[in-house]
Amino acid sequence: MKKLIVLVILALAIVGSLSAQKLEMYYYKQEIQAGLKTLTDAFTADNPGITISLLIIPNDADATMAARAASGSLSEILQMQSYSRVFEYAQKGYLVDLTKEPVLSRVIPSATAAVTWNGKKWALPMDFAGIGIIYNKDIFAKYNLKPPTTYRELERVVKTLKDNGVTPFAGLLKENWSIGHFITLVHTSLLAEKKIPVTKFIADMDAGKTSYGVVDTGKLFSIIDFYRANMDDNAEEMSWNEQQAAFSGGKSAMMVQGLWSYGAAIGTNPSLNCGFVPFPVFNDAKMNKFYADVDSTFGLSSQASAEKQAAGKKFLAWLSTPKAIKIWTTDCKLTSDFKGADLSALQAPFQQLMSTVAKNGAYPWAFSMYPTAAFEDGAKNGAQGYVFKKKTADDVIADIDRIWREARKQ
Amino acid sequence: MVQPRWKSALYFALFVLPGLALYALFFLYPFGQGIRISFTDWDGLTPRIPISMAKADFESQILNRLPRADERSFLLSIYHLDPADNQYKRYAATGLTRYRLQHLLRVAGFQPEGYKVVGFANYLRIFTGGVEERFYPHVFTQVNYNADSDLPATIPRGDFEKHFLARLSTPQDRELAFAFYSLQDDVYRLKARFDEFALEDRIWLLPEVAVKKVISSEKVDALLSSVKTAGLQKDQAAFNVAVSDFVASSPLSPAEAGEVKAATEQIYKLGALKGLLASTWVQQRFEMGVIGFTIFFTIFNVLFSNLIGFLLALALDTGIKSQKVLRSVFFLPNVLSMIVVALVWSFVFYNLLPALTGIDKWMGDPDKAPWLIVMVQVWQQAGYLMVIYLAGLSNIPTDVLEAASIDGTGFAARLRHITLPLLVPAFTICLFLSLSNSLKSFDLMYAMVGPSGYALGTIPFVMDIFFDAFAKKLAGLATAKAILLFIAIALITGVQLSITKRREVQM
Numbered sequence: 001m002k003k004l005i006v007l008v009i010l011a012l013a014i015v016g017s018l019s020a021q022k023l024e025m026y027y028y029k030q031e032i033q034a035g036l037k038t039l040t041d042a043f044t045a046d047n048p049g050i051t052i053s054l055l056i057i058p059n060d061a062d063a064t065m066a067a068r069a070a071s072g073s074l075s076e077i078l079q080m081q082s083y084s085r086v087f088e089y090a091q092k093g094y095l096v097d098l099t100k101e102p103v104l105s106r107v108i109p110s111a112t113a114a115v116t117w118n119g120k121k122w123a124l125p126m127d128f129a130g131i132g133i134i135y136n137k138d139i140f141a142k143y144n145l146k147p148p149t150t151y152r153e154l155e156r157v158v159k160t161l162k163d164n165g166v167t168p169f170a171g172l173l174k175e176n177w178s179i180g181h182f183i184t185l186v187h188t189s190l191l192a193e194k195k196i197p198v199t200k201f202i203a204d205m206d207a208g209k210t211s212y213g214v215v216d217t218g219k220l221f222s223i224i225d226f227y228r229a230n231m232d233d234n235a236e237e238m239s240w241n242e243q244q245a246a247f248s249g250g251k252s253a254m255m256v257q258g259l260w261s262y263g264a265a266i267g268t269n270p271s272l273n274c275g276f277v278p279f280p281v282f283n284d285a286k287m288n289k290f291y292a293d294v295d296s297t298f299g300l301s302s303q304a305s306a307e308k309q310a311a312g313k314k315f316l317a318w319l320s321t322p323k324a325i326k327i328w329t330t331d332c333k334l335t336s337d338f339k340g341a342d343l344s345a346l347q348a349p350f351q352q353l354m355s356t357v358a359k360n361g362a363y364p365w366a367f368s369m370y371p372t373a374a375f376e377d378g379a380k381n382g383a384q385g386y387v388f389k390k391k392t393a394d395d396v397i398a399d400i401d402r403i404w405r406e407a408r409k410q
Numbered sequence: 411m412v413q414p415r416w417k418s419a420l421y422f423a424l425f426v427l428p429g430l431a432l433y434a435l436f437f438l439y440p441f442g443q444g445i446r447i448s449f450t451d452w453d454g455l456t457p458r459i460p461i462s463m464a465k466a467d468f469e470s471q472i473l474n475r476l477p478r479a480d481e482r483s484f485l486l487s488i489y490h491l492d493p494a495d496n497q498y499k500r501y502a503a504t505g506l507t508r509y510r511l512q513h514l515l516r517v518a519g520f521q522p523e524g525y526k527v528v529g530f531a532n533y534l535r536i537f538t539g540g541v542e543e544r545f546y547p548h549v550f551t552q553v554n555y556n557a558d559s560d561l562p563a564t565i566p567r568g569d570f571e572k573h574f575l576a577r578l579s580t581p582q583d584r585e586l587a588f589a590f591y592s593l594q595d596d597v598y599r600l601k602a603r604f605d606e607f608a609l610e611d612r613i614w615l616l617p618e619v620a621v622k623k624v625i626s627s628e629k630v631d632a633l634l635s636s637v638k639t640a641g642l643q644k645d646q647a648a649f650n651v652a653v654s655d656f657v658a659s660s661p662l663s664p665a666e667a668g669e670v671k672a673a674t675e676q677i678y679k680l681g682a683l684k685g686l687l688a689s690t691w692v693q694q695r696f697e698m699g700v701i702g703f704t705i706f707f708t709i710f711n712v713l714f715s716n717l718i719g720f721l722l723a724l725a726l727d728t729g730i731k732s733q734k735v736l737r738s739v740f741f742l743p744n745v746l747s748m749i750v751v752a753l754v755w756s757f758v759f760y761n762l763l764p765a766l767t768g769i770d771k772w773m774g775d776p777d778k779a780p781w782l783i784v785m786v787q788v789w790q791q792a793g794y795l796m797v798i799y800l801a802g803l804s805n806i807p808t809d810v811l812e813a814a815s816i817d818g819t820g821f822a823a824r825l826r827h828i829t830l831p832l833l834v835p836a837f838t839i840c841l842f843l844s845l846s847n848s849l850k851s852f853d854l855m856y857a858m859v860g861p862s863g864y865a866l867g868t869i870p871f872v873m874d875i876f877f878d879a880f881a882k883k884l885a886g887l888a889t890a891k892a893i894l895l896f897i898a899i900a901l902i903t904g905v906q907l908s909i910t911k912r913r914e915v916q917m
Contacts (some may be wrong), residue, residue: 063880066455072502092524093461097495150627152614159607174774176862218558225559236774237760283627302461303502376881377542381864388776388865390697392553407883 028061035332082114083368114294123299130292171235180380190215293365371407454885456524532890557688641681719795752857802836
C-alpha cells in the first residue's frame with residue numbers, strides 16, 4: 001500500500017512537472033535584479049504551474065538579444081526598451097501581437113504609442129522614466145538658490161555655483177550615452193519651439209523629407225557648449241561611476257541624468273537630499289518640460305510554443321494586479337504605466353517627476369524612436385565627437401542625416 | 411618500430427578523425443557561414459527563415475514556387491495560417507528542420523528583405539572608402555570655438571598665440587583680438603567688461619523684466635538673439651532695428667533705454683571677435699582611424715612587449731638571487747583578466763596619476779590615450795613573453811657559452827653570435843603571438859574606453875566590427891571586415907613565420 005502511495009505521488013509529481021511551464025525572462029535593468037525575483041516568485045505562488053527563470057544581460061543587451069534572435073533561442077519573456085527596440089523586433093516577426101490582450105487596455109493610453117507599430121501593440125509598457133536635472137537641495141539651500149525654471153535662471157545658478165567654487169554639473173564624457181541623451185533632449189525641446197510634433201519629425205526623417213538641423217542648431221550646440229563648459233575640467237575622464245561619486249559626494253551640485261542615477265547616488269550617500277527638475281532649454285518656463293517617456297516594456301517571443309505563449313500572457317495579465325504593481329513600485333522602485341496604479345511607495349524625485357508630467361506634460365523620448373544606428377552612432381558618437389572637438393556642429397548634423405538615411409535604406 | 415597497417419588506421423580513426431570532425435564542425439563550418447554572410451546585406455536581426463508572412467506573399471513568393479508536392483506539404487507542416495491576421499506563422503525551427511527550410515527557400519529563390527545576397531558590395535565598400543571616414547586614416551579640421559556660444563573666459567597661451575594670433579593676417583584683426591583678451595598668469599583672459607553674462611544681466615535685471623515683469627522673458631530672449639545674430643553678421647542696420655523696436659515697444663525710462671542700448675552695443679561688438687575666433691582658431695589634425703590605430707597598436711605593442719620581455723628574461727637568466735620570485739612577479743599581470751587590468755589602470759589614470767603629477771587628463775586626452783593603451787598591453791603581455799624567452803635561454807647549452815667565455819669573448823659578442831641566433835625559435839613564437847594578439851585585440855579597449863574610443867581615436871579593428879554588427883546593424887559589412895582581418899592576420903603572421911623560421915639555427 002505504502003509503495004502504491006509513493007508511486008502515485010511520484011507519478012503526480014512527474015505529470016505536474018511535465019505540465020508546468022518553465023519560462024525564461026530576459027532583462028537588462030540590472031538595478032531591479034532583486035525586485036524581479038520577488039515579482040516572479042510572487043507570480044509563481046499565484047500560478048503554481050508556471051515558473052520563470054531570470055536571465056540578466058546588463059551591457060550590450062541588444063547585441064546579445066539580436067544574436068539570440070538570429071540563432072532562434074530567444075527567451076519567452078523579453079524586456080525591451082520602448083519604441084525602436086520593440087518596433088524592430090516586431091517588424092522581423094519575433095514578437096507576439098498583444099493588441100487583443102485585455103491587460104493592454106489597463107495601460108495609460110499615452111503610454112501605448114511606445115509599443116504600437118503598424119497599428120498593433122507588441123509589448124506591455126511597464127515604467128515611465130524621465131531625464132532632467134537632479135540637484136543637491138542642500139547645496140542649493142546653502143547658496144540660496146532656487147531650482148531653475150528657465151535657461152536664464154539656470155545660467156544664474158551656474159554662475160553662483162562657480163563663483164563659490166562648486167562644479168555646476170557632474171561630468172560624464174568618458175561614456176557617450178549620457179551626452180547622447182543630452183543632445184536629443186535639447187533637440188526634442190527645440191522641435192517644440194518650431195512647433196514640429198516629434199512623431200511628424202521622425203516620420204519625415206524616415207521619409208528623407210527633413211534634416212536633423214531643422215531646429216535652431218545654433219541654440220542646440222551653444223547649450224551643449226554651455227553644459228560642457230560647466231562640467232568638471234576633466235569630464236572626459238569621468239564615466240558614470242565618477243559622475244555619481246562627484247554628485248553624491250557634494251563636489252558638484254547638479255547632474256543631467258535619468259532617475260536611474262538617483263538610486264545609485266542615494267545608495268552611495270543615503271543622506272543626500274535631491275530634487276528633480278526639467279532641464280530648462282527655454283526662457284519661457286511653460287516650454288520647459290521633462291524629457292520623459294515609457295522606458296521598459298515586456299514582450300513575448302513568437303518563437304515560443306503556443307503553451308508557453310499562453311503562460312507568458314498569463315504573466316503579463318498578472319502584472320496589472322495591485323499585488324504585482326506594489327512589488328514593481330516598492331521592490332523594483334520603478335514607476336508604473338498602469339491606469340490608477342498606486343504610486344505612493346515611490347521616492348520623492350519619482351513623485352516629483354510623475355506630478356510634474358501630469359501637470360505640464362513631457363517631451364517624448366525621441367531618441368527611442370530614432371533608428372538604432374542613428375542614435376548609437378549619429379547622436380551618441382556625434383555629440384561626444386563634438387565635445388571632443390573631433391566634429392563640428394555641421395558634421396554632427398550631416399552625419400545623423402546620412403546615418404538615418406542609410407538605416408532606412410532610402 | 412614499424413606499426414602494422416591496421417594499427418595506424420585504428421589510431422587515425424580513434425584520434426585524428428574525431429579531431430578533424432570537430433575542426434570541421436567548430437571552425438570550417440562557422441568560417442564558411444562567415445564568408446556567406448559577408449556576401450549579404452544582413453542587418454543581424456532579420457531571420458533567414460521568415461517567422462511570419464502575409465498569406466498572399468507567402469503563397470506567391472515561396473509556397474507556389476516549390477515544384478514538388480512533398481516540399482509544399484513539409485512547408486505547411488511548419489507554417490500555420492493564423493486567421494486572426496491572415497498571416498502564415500511558424501514557431502522556433504531547430505536542427506535539421508531549419509536546414510530543410512533553408513534549402514526550400516533557396517529552391518523557391520526567396521530572400522528576405524534585410525538578408526539579401528549582395529555579392530562583393532561589402533568588400534567594395536571597404537576598399538573604395540565607402541564606410542565611415544573614421545575607419546581610414548584621415549585629416550580633419552578641429553574647430554575650437556563655435557560662434558553661437560559665449561566667448562571662452564580663458565584661452566591657454568599656447569593655443570591663443572600659435573593657433574589664433576599667428577594666423578591673423580591684418581593688424582586690425584590683431585587689434586581686435588587684444589581689445590578683448592589680455593595675457594594674465596600665462597593664459598589669455600576675456601576682459602571683464604566683455605563678460606557676456608554680466609552684459610546680458612544689465613537687461614535681465616531691469617526692474618521691468620525681473621520685478622514688475624511687464625517685459626516678458628521671451629521678448630528679452632528675442633532681443634538678445636537678434637543682437638547676437640546681427641553681431642555675427644556685422645549687420646549694423648539689423649542691430650539698430652532690433653534695439654529701437656525693443657525700446658519703442660517697452661515701458662522703459664530714458665535712462666533704462668540708454669542702459670539697454672549701451673549693453674546691447676557691447677554684445678553686438680562681441681560678434682566681430684566671435685566670428686574671427688570661430689573661423690581662425692581651427693587646426694588641421696591627423697587621425698589614425700581604425701586601421702591606423704590597429705597598425706599603430708600592433709607595431710608598438712610587438713616592439714615593446716618583445717623588447718621588455720627579452721630584457722627581463724636576460725636579466726633573470728643571469729642567476730640573480732630572487733630570480734624565482736621576480737619571475738612570478740613579472741608574470742603575474744598575465745594571470746589577471748584584461749577587464750581587471752583595465753579597471754586597475756583606469757583607477758591609476760583617473761585617481762593616482764593626476765594626484766601625483768598635477769596633470770588632469772590622461773585617458774581623456776586623444777594625444778595620450780593611444781600610448782597609454784599600448785603601455786597597459788605591454789605591461790600585461792611582457793611577462794608572458796619573458797617566460798618563453800627564459801625557456802629559450804635555458805635551452806642554450808652552457809658549454810658553448812662557457813667555451814666562448816674562456817676564449818675571451820665579451821658579453822656583447824656572446825649575445826650577438828651565440829645567444830641571439832640560438833634564441834630565434836623563441837623569437838618566432840613570441841613575434842607570432844604578439845602580432846596576432848595585437849591585430850585582434852578587443853577586450854582591453856572595450857573595457858578601458860568602450861565606444862567612446864571613436865572620439866579618442868582608440869578603436870581597434872575588432873571593436874569596429876562589433877560596433878558595426880550590433881549598434882549599426884550592418885552584420886554583413888561587419889563580417890566582410892572580419893574576413894579581411896583574418897586574411898590580413900594570416901598574411902602578416904605567415905610572412906613573419908617564414909622569415910624567422912629561415913633564420914633558426916639547428917644545433
